[in-house]
Amino acid sequence: MTITQQDVELSELARGFLSREVHYLFIDGERVPAVSGNTLSTSAPSTGEVLARFSSGDSSDVDLAVAAARRAFKGEWSTWTPYQRQALLIRVAQVLDERFEELAQIEALDMGSPISRVRNSKQGLMRMLSFFAAQALSISGETLTNGIPGNVSTMTLKAPVGVIGGIIPWNGPLNSQFWIIGAVLASGCTTVLKPAQYASLSVLRVAEILHEAGVPAGVLNVVTGRGSEAGTALAAHTDVDRVAFTGSTETGQKIIEASTSNIKKLQLELGGKSADIICADANLDKAVPAAAMGVFANSGQVCYAGTRVLVQRSVVDQFTERLLEYMTTLRVGHSLDSAATLGPVISESQLDTVLSYVDVGVSEGAELLYGGERLGAGGGYYMQPTVFGSVTNQMRIAREEIFGPVLSIIPFDDIEDAIEIANDSDFGLGGAVWSENLSTALRVVQGVHTGTMWVNCYGYIDPLVGFSGTKLSGYGAKGTAAHMDTYLYTKSVYIQL
Numbered sequence: 001m002t003i004t005q006q007d008v009e010l011s012e013l014a015r016g017f018l019s020r021e022v023h024y025l026f027i028d029g030e031r032v033p034a035v036s037g038n039t040l041s042t043s044a045p046s047t048g049e050v051l052a053r054f055s056s057g058d059s060s061d062v063d064l065a066v067a068a069a070r071r072a073f074k075g076e077w078s079t080w081t082p083y084q085r086q087a088l089l090i091r092v093a094q095v096l097d098e099r100f101e102e103l104a105q106i107e108a109l110d111m112g113s114p115i116s117r118v119r120n121s122k123q124g125l126m127r128m129l130s131f132f133a134a135q136a137l138s139i140s141g142e143t144l145t146n147g148i149p150g151n152v153s154t155m156t157l158k159a160p161v162g163v164i165g166g167i168i169p170w171n172g173p174l175n176s177q178f179w180i181i182g183a184v185l186a187s188g189c190t191t192v193l194k195p196a197q198y199a200s201l202s203v204l205r206v207a208e209i210l211h212e213a214g215v216p217a218g219v220l221n222v223v224t225g226r227g228s229e230a231g232t233a234l235a236a237h238t239d240v241d242r243v244a245f246t247g248s249t250e251t252g253q254k255i256i257e258a259s260t261s262n263i264k265k266l267q268l269e270l271g272g273k274s275a276d277i278i279c280a281d282a283n284l285d286k287a288v289p290a291a292a293m294g295v296f297a298n299s300g301q302v303c304y305a306g307t308r309v310l311v312q313r314s315v316v317d318q319f320t321e322r323l324l325e326y327m328t329t330l331r332v333g334h335s336l337d338s339a340a341t342l343g344p345v346i347s348e349s350q351l352d353t354v355l356s357y358v359d360v361g362v363s364e365g366a367e368l369l370y371g372g373e374r375l376g377a378g379g380g381y382y383m384q385p386t387v388f389g390s391v392t393n394q395m396r397i398a399r400e401e402i403f404g405p406v407l408s409i410i411p412f413d414d415i416e417d418a419i420e421i422a423n424d425s426d427f428g429l430g431g432a433v434w435s436e437n438l439s440t441a442l443r444v445v446q447g448v449h450t451g452t453m454w455v456n457c458y459g460y461i462d463p464l465v466g467f468s469g470t471k472l473s474g475y476g477a478k479g480t481a482a483h484m485d486t487y488l489y490t491k492s493v494y495i496q497l
């Protein structure tokens with residue numbers, strides 16, 4: 001397997017942005033250096049070369065950003081009507097539609113996701129913005145009856161929670177930030193975003209573009225930097241009302257501890273080890289490529305990746321043979337190769353982690369059927385997409401989130417056995433079942449303890465339907481009215497007439 005090369009030429013806008021000497025923080029509508037003057041660099045995963053330098057914010061910068069967000073929350077923004085906030089979201093969608101290619105190129109270079117995948121995500125982003133634009137007009141309380149003697153009217157009001165700390169991971173910040181920005185703009189909250197240090201650039205660029213599009217100063221602020229500095233400061237800040245966090249379970253646990261400072265509300269979208277269950281009667285023409293891409297999309301750096309592929313014993317050989325055939329069609333390449341199906345992983349250390357899991361799998365007795373090695377002679381962080389057979393659910397490669405392109409085939413005997421294996425996990429994020437029999441499929445859907453299940457497909461997400469986790473995968477819905485509700489609080493009102 002060879003690594004394919006870049007064929008997409010950077011647009012002038014993307015080149016201009018990337019040529020900046022330092023990418024500053026974005027606070028109160030301005031690009032500002034970190035108070036300390038410190039910077040960090042980020043490398044392009046496709047080449048390993050330094051792509052950009054950016055400000056390394058710490059608690060002083062978080063203080064300034066939270067103060068700006070608080071001023072904006074109390075200021076003119078609080079007088080905007082739902083119609084004005086909806087019009088702003090529609091304008092944001094128009095501007096992003098026009099500027100998407102520039103943003104996609106920045107994202108692909110910064111985090112290594114193939115450009116075709118980032119381009120394809122545009123539809124999902126547009127759906128998300130339409131969803132939040134609609135939500136802006138759907139915020140309402142209730143008029144309630146009561147048992148109080150006398151003439152007392154009662155109702156509930158919904159009000160924006162306040163300043164939201166948004167802490168996001170590196171595996172797709174261009175789109176994932178809009179779960180927060182969309183809800184903030186629809187609800188009348190304000191936010192300070194802290195992107196991951198390995199992929200901050202699309203978040204900084206979006207903040208500037210949205211400010212130009214009319215998002216008022218202070219409503220959307222970005223503090224880049226280390227999780228241990230900017231992240232911890234934001235999570236613990238006593239003037240932050242709520243934290244929306246997406247990232248690892250380990251960091252999520254620290255966010256919960258930090259939230260006690262002022263009893264912050266939390267939404268936590270954490271890790272996963274999802275089971276993709278292939279029954280004997282599955283349509284393998286569809287199940288094989290979908291199960292493969294359910295793991296290898298974004299080089300396995302997807303929280304809901306179906307990394308435990310549970311296959312009914314009677315079709316394991318057939319499934320495996322067809323999967324190995326499919327593997328030869330995958331194309332690993334530079335994130336700006338328009339035909340690449342897999343890019344590199346995010347960093348040298350992530351590559352080392354993934355390779356160490358390959359060693360763990362082999363030492364535990366799993367059968368390495370495909371891949372397992374670094375690709376190329378250094379430079380980019382490329383990994384061969386990897387398949388293990390004869391995996392048991394007790395092996396570490398079946399229990400721990402690898403966050404790389406590693407698929408494990410785990411045989412099962414019957415549906416109840418599959419459900420038991422699927423549930424024997426600390427996580428509960430995604431999962432799927434493949435069967436031509438509706439009763440079988442529904443039995444599995446009902447039996448698996450997880451936040452999201454797909455039937456005869458993998459990975460669809462629509463804000464109207466939502467997506468969430470359970471167990472160590474976190475809590476708090478993404479999408480649906482429940483998502484908006486967490487950016488609002490309810491006030492009970494009693495009126496003596």
Ligand code: NAD
Pocket residue numbers: 167168169170171194195196197225226227228230231232233235246247248249250251252254255269270271272302303304401403429469473
């Ligand atoms: P991570 O937990 O290391 O970092 C996530 C973010 O938290 C980053 O911005 C980081 O700088 C910050 N951070 C780190 N330590 C912190 C601390 N002590 N206090 C506050 N902030 C801190 O995760 P990652 O490596 O960037 O991303 C990969 C993880 O994210 C995987 O576990 C993956 O499953 C998960 N993820 C989950 C979802 C989901 O929706 N469930 C989506 C994407 C990624």
